[in-house]
Amino acid sequence: MKHIFLVEDDKEIAKNLMRLLGAEGFLVAHASTRGEAAAMLGGNRYDLALVDISLPDGNGFAVCTEIRDTQDIPVIFLTASGDEASVVTGLNMGASDYITKPFRPRELIARIGTALRKSGHSPSVFEVCGLKVDTASGIVKKDGGEVFLSALEYRLLLVFINNPRAILTRNRLLDELWSAAGEYVNDNTLTVYIKRLREKIESNPGNPQIILTVHGTGYRLGGGYVPE
Numbered sequence: 001m002k003h004i005f006l007v008e009d010d011k012e013i014a015k016n017l018m019r020l021l022g023a024e025g026f027l028v029a030h031a032s033t034r035g036e037a038a039a040m041l042g043g044n045r046y047d048l049a050l051v052d053i054s055l056p057d058g059n060g061f062a063v064c065t066e067i068r069d070t071q072d073i074p075v076i077f078l079t080a081s082g083d084e085a086s087v088v089t090g091l092n093m094g095a096s097d098y099i100t101k102p103f104r105p106r107e108l109i110a111r112i113g114t115a116l117r118k119s120g121h122s123p124s125v126f127e128v129c130g131l132k133v134d135t136a137s138g139i140v141k142k143d144g145g146e147v148f149l150s151a152l153e154y155r156l157l158l159v160f161i162n163n164p165r166a167i168l169t170r171n172r173l174l175d176e177l178w179s180a181a182g183e184y185v186n187d188n189t190l191t192v193y194i195k196r197l198r199e200k201i202e203s204n205p206g207n208p209q210i211i212l213t214v215h216g217t218g219y220r221l222g223g224g225y226v227p228e
Helices: 009-024 033-039 060-070 084-092 105-119 151-162 172-182 185-202
Strands: 003-007 029-030 050-054 075-079 097-100 125-128 133-136 137-141 146-147 211-214 216-220
Touching: 003 009, 003 033, 003 060, 003 185, 009 105, 029 033, 033 060, 050 060, 050 084, 050 105, 060 084, 075 084, 075 105, 097 105, 097 137, 133 151, 133 211, 137 151, 137 185, 151 172, 151 185, 172 185, 185 211
Parallel strands: 003 029, 003 050, 050 075, 075 097
Antiparallel strands: 125 133, 133 137, 137 146, 211 216
16 A cells, blocks of 8 residues: 655645545545654655645745655645746656646546656556556556557556546546547447456456446446556
């Protein structure tokens, strides 16, 4: 389980972020000030930091420096200011990314995943029920043989792989596929892609073990998920 260090003084934003990150399978440690952040860095190890630039007793740039002095992890700045000077300062300090408030939850999760993969703090090979997915090369194998997926089929599979503990509603999946395809994807199209994907990756598509249906809600990834 990846450990996220969240430095955010707005209690409502922090609460929502902790709920979002927890639902995605992350463990979250929260500090609301620079002082709290400095104390929590002592003796604790994290995989990524989300740092607000504006803090009541200083700024996120100072926190970033303190993080850099103690551990080598990606830092993503959260800022209400999208001005170029703040962005450039953060990136020049070695930040992996920045995102301007208000931000879209799915975009934040995607950027966290990207930062973790680039830093080597996130596995690039995943295995579930005999299916192996190498996200670095884009190669998918089933029982040792390569499986050839279309771009949207692969994107759909990645949504499940990246959210192994979540029940994914049809609306959530539609949003993911729509943004990836750059064109409207309707409910019938989603049904077709789920069927096609199961036919390619399941040992028995009539009794799926990888992409499970949660009746009345959506779908979820099956058991046996193993990141390598």
